[in-house]
Amino acid sequence: MRTSYQRQEWPVRTSELGEFGLIRRLTEGLESRPDVLLAAGDDAALLDIGTDGLLVATVDAQVEGRHFLRSVATPQEIGYKALAVNLSDIASMGAEPLWALVSLVTPPTLDVSVLDGIYAGMRALARRYGVAIVGGNVAATEGPLTLDVTVLGRVGRGRALVRSGGKPGDSVLITGALGAAAAGVLVATQPAPADSPLAREMVDVVRASMVTPTPRVEAGRALAATGVVTAMLDASDGLAADVGHLCAASGVGVTLKAEAIPVSAAAEAVARAYGREPLALALTGGEDYELLFTVRPDGIQEALAAVAAQGTKAHVIGQLTDVGHGMRLQQADGSLHPLEPRGWDHLQAETGGTGGTGGTRDSGAAT
Amino acid sequence: MRTSYQRQEWPVRTSELGEFGLIRRLTEGLESRPDVLLAAGDDAALLDIGTDGLLVATVDAQVEGRHFLRSVATPQEIGYKALAVNLSDIASMGAEPLWALVSLVTPPTLDVSVLDGIYAGMRALARRYGVAIVGGNVAATEGPLTLDVTVLGRVGRGRALVRSGGKPGDSVLITGALGAAAAGVLVATQPAPADSPLAREMVDVVRASMVTPTPRVEAGRALAATGVVTAMLDASDGLAADVGHLCAASGVGVTLKAEAIPVSAAAEAVARAYGREPLALALTGGEDYELLFTVRPDGIQEALAAVAAQGTKAHVIGQLTDVGHGMRLQQADGSLHPLEPRGWDHLQAETGGTGGTGGTRDSGAAT
Numbered sequence: 001m002r003t004s005y006q007r008q009e010w011p012v013r014t015s016e017l018g019e020f021g022l023i024r025r026l027t028e029g030l031e032s033r034p035d036v037l038l039a040a041g042d043d044a045a046l047l048d049i050g051t052d053g054l055l056v057a058t059v060d061a062q063v064e065g066r067h068f069l070r071s072v073a074t075p076q077e078i079g080y081k082a083l084a085v086n087l088s089d090i091a092s093m094g095a096e097p098l099w100a101l102v103s104l105v106t107p108p109t110l111d112v113s114v115l116d117g118i119y120a121g122m123r124a125l126a127r128r129y130g131v132a133i134v135g136g137n138v139a140a141t142e143g144p145l146t147l148d149v150t151v152l153g154r155v156g157r158g159r160a161l162v163r164s165g166g167k168p169g170d171s172v173l174i175t176g177a178l179g180a181a182a183a184g185v186l187v188a189t190q191p192a193p194a195d196s197p198l199a200r201e202m203v204d205v206v207r208a209s210m211v212t213p214t215p216r217v218e219a220g221r222a223l224a225a226t227g228v229v230t231a232m233l234d235a236s237d238g239l240a241a242d243v244g245h246l247c248a249a250s251g252v253g254v255t256l257k258a259e260a261i262p263v264s265a266a267a268e269a270v271a272r273a274y275g276r277e278p279l280a281l282a283l284t285g286g287e288d289y290e291l292l293f294t295v296r297p298d299g300i301q302e303a304l305a306a307v308a309a310q311g312t313k314a315h316v317i318g319q320l321t322d323v324g325h326g327m328r329l330q331q332a333d334g335s336l337h338p339l340e341p342r343g344w345d346h347l348q349a350e351t352g353g354t355g356g357t358g359g360t361r362d363s364g365a366a367t
Numbered sequence: 368m369r370t371s372y373q374r375q376e377w378p379v380r381t382s383e384l385g386e387f388g389l390i391r392r393l394t395e396g397l398e399s400r401p402d403v404l405l406a407a408g409d410d411a412a413l414l415d416i417g418t419d420g421l422l423v424a425t426v427d428a429q430v431e432g433r434h435f436l437r438s439v440a441t442p443q444e445i446g447y448k449a450l451a452v453n454l455s456d457i458a459s460m461g462a463e464p465l466w467a468l469v470s471l472v473t474p475p476t477l478d479v480s481v482l483d484g485i486y487a488g489m490r491a492l493a494r495r496y497g498v499a500i501v502g503g504n505v506a507a508t509e510g511p512l513t514l515d516v517t518v519l520g521r522v523g524r525g526r527a528l529v530r531s532g533g534k535p536g537d538s539v540l541i542t543g544a545l546g547a548a549a550a551g552v553l554v555a556t557q558p559a560p561a562d563s564p565l566a567r568e569m570v571d572v573v574r575a576s577m578v579t580p581t582p583r584v585e586a587g588r589a590l591a592a593t594g595v596v597t598a599m600l601d602a603s604d605g606l607a608a609d610v611g612h613l614c615a616a617s618g619v620g621v622t623l624k625a626e627a628i629p630v631s632a633a634a635e636a637v638a639r640a641y642g643r644e645p646l647a648l649a650l651t652g653g654e655d656y657e658l659l660f661t662v663r664p665d666g667i668q669e670a671l672a673a674v675a676a677q678g679t680k681a682h683v684i685g686q687l688t689d690v691g692h693g694m695r696l697q698q699a700d701g702s703l704h705p706l707e708p709r710g711w712d713h714l715q716a717e718t719g720g721t722g723g724t725g726g727t728r729d730s731g732a733a734t
Contacts (some may be wrong), residue, residue: 014482022479026471026486026505033499036466045501047415047519059468059517061506076540099414100405101426103470103515104393108382112389115381119393132400134412138386139428143510148470150426150517152414205534222475255614 007197017029030250042162043089043233044153053154058089063145066074068211072188075117076124077211078147083122085128086151086214088289092234093162095155097129097217102136103148110145118147129217153188161226161232166250170230170294172318175216179267179278182285186274198275205266213289218310220291226306228299237284240264244327244341245307246292253325256318256339259332284342294320380516409529410456410600411520420521425456430509435578439555442484442576443491445514450489452603453518454496454582455656459479459601461591462522464584469503470654485514494585526591527566528599529662533617537597537661539685542712543585545606545646546634549652551577551699553641572633580635580656586678587658593673595666606651610685611694611708614657623685623706626699651709691704 014022027040031137038046039053044058062068063081072340102122106115126133131151164230186208189276192198216234223229231250235242239261246255263278267285282288291314295303300316307314318330327339381389394407404412404421412424429449430436440448450467457464469489473482485719493500498518551573559565583601589597598617602609606628614621638645649655658681662670667683674681687699694706 003697011478011480013475013508014473014477014479017479022482022505024504025479026482027500027503030500031490031494032501033465033497036499036501038504039499039501040503040539042607043464045468047501049418049521050420051417053417055416055422055519057466057501057517059470059502059504059515061470061472061504061515063506063508063510066507066511097425101411101412101424101512101517103426103428103517105428105430105472105513105515106381108380110381111378112381112392113378115389115393123398132403133394133397134399134403134406134414134424136394136407136430137426137515138389139430140382140433141430141513142432142512143513145432146472146508146510146513148426148428148504148515150468150470151426152422152424152519167585247660266622267527273417273483280713292457346457 056153056173061148076121079121088234090221092155095153097153101150104216105146114322163249166231166294177264178282180209180264182281183267183270202269222306231295235247238284253321254336273290374690403556423462423520428515440677446488457520458587460521464520468517470515530616533598533661543657544629544631545649547631549575549648550634550637589673599660603652620688701702
């Protein structure tokens with residue numbers, strides 16, 4: 001007689017909704033104001049402050065045991081990354097980062113030299129981008145060390161790049177190369193197979209990608225200035241998931257060319273040593289903090305040149321299609337396969353796959 | 368032969384520095400920018416965005432077990448307060464709150480209805496003040512539920528009220544009455560003495576003060592508009608500690624009149640029932656989120672009228688003095704006693720005194 005079993009009256013664990021399901025549930029129908037141009041659902045909020053520039057605001061938390069391990073990363077690296085993931089969100093809007101607020105939630109027993117190191121790492125990165133840490137908060141917790149960083153920035157009115165502007169026919173591009181951060185998590189969390197010696201320098205490269213990713217601030221601003229970019233976000237959840245975010249927001253499909261997706265050489269070496277598919281690291285590993293963007297058909301050369309002028313390389317990896325085609329991956333032989341928009345889910349993943357606790361994870365769809 | 372014992376080479380626990388010592392240590396010598404008008408050390412940062420209005424930014428974290436208990440407060444009340452303490456920081460600058468970012472750090476096993484309730488509480492308060500929740504973040508933790516809220520606001524150039532503007536001779540005023548939140552913590556965490564029946568309505572009043580404090584947003588803006596207020600902050604750490612913050616920032620001393628300090632009637636009833644000194648709750652209990660401000664000698668009537676016009680009452684409780692006099696409390700008989708700037712320390716206090724875990728604590732000296 002369980003006629004009402006479809007109505008869930010019993011408790012629902014937060015993790016059952018998944019990260020993006022939970023965000024949708026909590027932010028649906030949120031009250032707004034006329035000066036809010038973009039709220040939850042992109043990398044950052046866009047706020048009209050009555051000047052030529054719009055205010056850009058984003059927040060991201062890093063939790064010990066989930067996003068970083070002190071056995072893997074130094075305090076300086078942990079601090080660096082807590083700021084870097086937010087700078088990446090600002091970069092993905094094509095904006096200039098200006099100010100940061102740091103909320104520190106710390107066990108009272110923590111050796112203060114750890115916090116000294118974390119602040120040193122944040123300050124070094126802030127200095128590089130001219131960002132001022134303008135305040136924050138300190139609170140105690142019985143739980144793990146948690147760093148919550150808010151970054152504010154500015155972007156010219158009409159210049160901000162969001163996820164929803166992609167159109168069928170636009171090319172899909174990515175800066176840099178993918179997979180190294182996920183390879184770093186592999187190396188940090190799983191012993192290397194004894195029969196597969198791995199060059200020390202490759203290990204060093206993937207470790208650095210995992211703990212000190214470079215936010216593409218200059219490339220993001222340069223791309224926004226071209227006027228040919230139609231949509232952008234940072235690749236933090238894994239390429240397949242991030243392309244999925246862009247397609248969902250823009251209402252389009254996509255075809256990615258497998259052989260055009262740039263996989264880091266170090267990630268490839270690590271993947272082979274661990275018997276993993278290199279492309280899988282790029283598609284589902286995440287944490288690369290490269291810029292994923294779409295460009296109108298006549299703008300590819302201009303976009304590539306804008307990125308190159310900032311010392312970074314971009315690659316054309318596919319094309320947007322009508323939404324009816326869905327998401328597809330084209331192999332070198334021309335065959336088309338469905339591409340699942342799967343990557344990291346912050347609430348569901350425990351330590352499985354490459355998306356483990358060795359690195360820092362950004363919850364991409366929140367501001 | 369421990370000749371070098373004065374140099375601490377062994378680990379220093381974060382709690383040994385205390386909250387404000389830690390904040391000083393981490394923020395000392397932070398790099399700035401010309402558009403940063405005020406950074407760490409006040410209730411909020413002041414940022415020049417190139418308009419008539421300045422941007423005001425503040426962040427505050429609420430940690431389960433430290434700042435709230437789900438056995439004491441409903442999810443709606445927890446969400447309300449997580450936003451309210453930030454609105455209070457904005458109010459203390461005389462600013463208008465505009466936008467909020469919510470970073471949720473949650474155990475994956477948490478029943479999602481708790482988060483629904485927390486958001487409902489935040490949204491209800493945001494609506495009341497016309498604040499838009501423009502984004503946020505969701506992250507998982509093995510530790511306690513943590514709510515980290517950033518609020519951005521605006522204040523007219525030259526209108527912002529900070530802690531450092533007090534001068535000897537200025538009067539010291541406070542809105543509302545003190546001690547009720549601390550009395551609420553008493554009631555929530557300690558069984559009432561059997562021989563001292565306490566009216567149910569008094570218990571309800573102090574409980575409400577603890578879990579749903581009213582941020583004095585309208586009064587703060589009205590005070591900023593008068594032009595007679597010289598310094599302001601919100602009374603969150605206990606009056607003695609908060610007056611201490613103001614005196615330290617302004618480089619002045621103070622004499623408070625004990626009999627002029629407004630103690631809430633409900634707090635007084637609870638204090639008597641528990642055998643506590645009512646004034647002690649006001650001086651060291653904290654969490655009242657009233658506005659503590661100083662007024663130049665010719666401006667008292669104007670300041671009182673500005674607060675009254677917003678439906679709140681303010682009281683003159685003392686006067687600023689030369690710094691050499693230190694902090695003093697004058698009893699009704701005219702005798703002067705040293706006033707220790709002691710209140711809540713977020714890192715050192717565990718659950719002792721009235722500053723227990725039943726309520727939410729603001730770390731006042733951070734933005």
